[in-house]
């Protein structure tokens with residue numbers, strides 16, 4: 001798997017469930033992906049969460065599977081859509097084996113374009129733990145800039161960490 005292979009965003013199929021569950025239940029990157037405290041996640045709860053997100057409809061956001069040559073390797077989403085101010089939050093996570101190969105940067109760039117061009121959003125934002133240097137670099141490569149720092153805002157695996165707020169504006 002490398003970044004020279006085709007990376008595309010597509011809708012979820014039942015075949016993707018195990019990969020997505022594996023990512024969602026992974027305690028080693030829990031704090032990178034969740035504001036809530038770490039907790040075990042079972043398949044039934046995750047399936048219910050997906051169903052709830054599906055039922056909320058596209059007005060509440062979109063969630064894509066990140067696909068590399070037919071295999072699901074992660075997901076990337078827009079959520080917290082503000083239809084008046086035209087902004088939304090971005091979230092992304094890849095399986096461990098897919099990280100560090102340019103796939104995250106490509107997927108973030110694709111969802112930025114989708115948000116701006118297809119959804120007519122004009123601003124995207126996100127929060128990232130200050131020590132998550134790979135994520136920060138991937139967001140910067142996709143055009144995000146650091147807009148602020150919430151000092152010692154998060155409790156992450158035994159210590160307080162800053163949370164960086166990053167954002168990107170649609171070019172005029």
Ligand SMILES: CC(C)(COP(=O)(O)OP(=O)(O)OC[C@H]1O[C@@H](n2cnc3c(N)ncnc32)[C@H](O)[C@@H]1OP(=O)(O)O)[C@@H](O)C(=O)NCCC(=O)NCCS
Pocket residue numbers: 029032033074092093094095098099100101102103104105106126127128129132133134135137138
């Ligand atoms: C964050 C994530 C989506 C990034 O995707 P990715 O495919 O791994 O990232 P990329 O390979 O596209 O880019 C990573 C960049 O960070 C750099 N990087 C990685 N680790 C780094 C470190 N410790 N210090 C500095 N730079 C680092 C890489 O070298 C690369 O930059 P380069 O292309 O200029 O060399 C992915 O790692 C992931 O899913 N992580 C776990 C979940 C997570 O943290 N989600 C984000 C929550 S905000």
